[in-house]
Structures are given as structure tokens and as C-alpha cells.
Amino acid sequence: MCQRFVLMFCCSLVIFLCQAIYSNMAMSPLQLKTISTIDSNIRALRTGELELNVVDAQNNPIVGATVKLEQVRHNFEFGTVLNTEIFTNKFSQQDKDRYLAIAKQYFNASVHENALKWYSTEPERGRVSYAPADTILNWSLSNKLKMRGHTLFWEDEKYNQRWLKSLGRDELRRAVIGRAQEVCSRYRGRIDEFDVLNEMLHGNFFRSRLGDGIVKEMFDTCKRANPNAVLYVNDFNILNGRELDKYVQLIHSLLKQGVPIGGIGAQGHIRDKITPERIQKSLDTLAQFKLPIKITEFDAVSDTEEDKAQILRNVYQVAFAHPAVQGILMWGFWESTHWKPKAALYNRNWQPLSAAQAYIDLVYDKWWTRVNTVTNEFGRVCIRGFFGDYRLLVTVRNQKNEQTFSFKPSNKNSKIIDVVIR
Secondary structure (H helix, E strand, O other), X not given: OHHHHHHHXXXXXXXXXXXXXXXXXXXXXXXXXXXXXXXXXXXXXXXXXXXXXXXXXXXOEOOOOEEEEEEEEEOXXXXXXXXXHHHOOOOOHHHHHHHHHHHHHHOOEEEEOOOOOHHHHOOEOOEOOOHHHHHHHXXXXXXXXXXXXXXXXXXXXXXXXXXXXXXXXXXXXXXXXXXXXHHHHHOOOOOOEEEEEEOHHHOOHHHHHHOOOHHHHHHHHHHHHOOOOEEEEEEOOOOOOOOHHHHHHHHHHHHHOOOXXXXXXXXXXXXXXXXXXXXXXXXXXXXXXXXXXEEEEEEEOOOOHHHHHHHHHHHHHHHHOOOOEEEEEEOOOEOOOOOOHHHOOEOOOOOEOHHHHHHHHHHHHHOOOEEEEEOXXXXXXXXXXXXXXXXXXXXXXOEEEEEEEEEOOOOOOEEEEEEEEX
């Protein structure tokens, strides 16, 4: 009887363990096949072959030269919004320094949170100031963060100034054309990407007053003011699929009207446990237009910090593996400046949360190239590296050769670097 009891207990234990393992596998947000596909797509899309040749003054290969190669910036845009108030005296110098240090260390692109919106630059009619926007832009450019312009216009009625709402049709149209011309020409060569008319699925302030044709006028005016500008549409509830079909119909309609859309923005404010398959389907659907896609305003709120971190992993991995996606911009990272504090990566005391570690693990570990090695018998080092900017140091005895270079996608996705040690 004891043997029978032991046998039954062991069988029950095995069943319990199998169920637990199966349950964990079923709950895993990224199945093994999906992970493998994502990783292989990232390798094919975001990396290329680097060949380093080390020779002496007579062009003879140098065997055993020490090679230290480190990536310093991604080609893909991993960006962040920049809060206006962090550039004022609202926060302590210590918090300001910490915020800007993180922005500089962990991101390579930026966008104004509110400073460039019309209600910020012209709160009262004729009282125009770009000072806060300029301050943020100058900081970004001096720290090599490429900046996009958000937003020239906003269709949601509540985000438009009282004085703007009081204008008659002709005056409003002149104000719209004037702003498009002024902003796009003012920042030409410094900001060459704009969200033109924000959230057309969720408002019609301008179209209801000026007609549907005003959208083309806005885009055309921007394009004339800055022919190099890439002009985006931008909206939410897209990655989760809820309003994806409406967005596709809108883009089709605008393109049919000849609106010079240059890119598609999907905001990515995630408030549910979105699956990788759902994200993939949404991006694949938008890719039919053969235009660049950016996730322009990513943040996530979930039940637990680990759930939030997993949402980040899902979104970033699927997006980085998608050929149409050119960047992801996070909509805040510090709790004290975040529009949705529960979505922050760092709490008020600057302690990194699970999502911060998930982001760093992906972007600056898994997707980052670092090499310490020596040249082979032919004086070469051959590696596969992520596209981006690099710093190279080659040492032969007491002689050093240090240089920087950019490795960008090309037809061959390969690059040869010759290093001469004299």
C-alpha cells in the first residue's frame, strides 16, 4: 500500500510539473519560434559584415594586432521625448543633470513633448516665442540626438487656443498657412521631419472649419518651405489594431488626394497586454504603403512592472525586426516628468524599474556590438556588427591607430576598414 501511495504521489507530481511547465510556455509572450524569427530578421536587417585590415607602412599584414571595436550609436532611431520643464528651474540641478545624462546616454533621437505645439509657441495671437523649443533643439543637436518636429497642428478641438477658435474661416486659413510656412522654414536643416496634422482619427477642428482640402494645403506648404522635410501622419490605437482599418482608409484617401505623406506614425500608448503577433500584423498592414514607419510615442501601463517590461520587449523586438520601421521614440522615462507616471522607466528617486533594465538589455547589450580581439594570420578581423557609428582602436606594441567611422545599410551591407600602423 505504501508503494502504491508513493507511485500515485510521484505520478501526481509529474502531472503537476508538466502542467506547470506547459502553463508557463503557454503564457510566454514570445514563443520560441517567434523569438528565433525575430532574431534572424534583426540579424538580416540591422547588421552587416565588417572587415578590418591591419597593415604596416609597406602594406604587409600585421598578425596579432590588438583590435578594440565599440559601437557608440545605433543607425536605427531609439529616441525619447524631451520634457519642456526639465530645461527650466522647476527641478533641482541634480535632477536636471540626471535626466539629461540618461537622455544622452540611452537615446540617439528626440522630440519635443509640448514646446513646439502651437498652443506653446503662440498662446495668444501674435505673441510668438520659440525660445523653449529652440533650447531643447540646441541641446539635442549638440548631443547628437536627431530631432523630429511634433506637432504642427492638432485636430483635437481641446488642444487649440481660444483665440484660434474665434477666427473666421479666411483668418484661420491664413494663420494655418503662416504657421506651416514659419515653422518649417525656421527649422529647415535642423528639423527635417514633422507630424503635420496630429490625430485625424480623433478630431476635426481644422477640417470642419476649412474643409478636407486644408490637409493638402498644410502638407504642401511645409514641403515648399522645406523640400527635404519628411512629413508624417500620426495617430493612436493603431498597434493594438482597434482603429487600424480606419487609419489605412485615411492614408489611402490622403494619398489619392496627392497629399505628400512621407511617413506613418503609430503612437504606441499601450494599455493592455498586446501580443507580438498583433504588433506584427499592424505593422505589416501599414507597410503596404511602402513608407517609413515610426512608433512615435511609446509608453506602457500595466498591472505589474514585469508586465510593463514585457510589453516593452514585445514592441521593441517586433519593431526592430520589421523592415518598414525606422525608429521608436519613447514618450517619457522619468516618473516626475511623465504624463502617465505609471509608465515611467525610472521612479522619482531615479531607481530603474524593470522596463528600464529591459530596454537597456535589448538596445545596449543584445543589439550592441563590442569586440576585443586580435588580427588573424592575414592581418584581418571579420565580424558581423549592428549598423551605426563606431570607435576603433588598433594597437601594435607601442603604436596605436584610433579612428571613428559610420557603418550604414547599403546594397551589400558590408564595409572594409583599412588600418595602417606606421
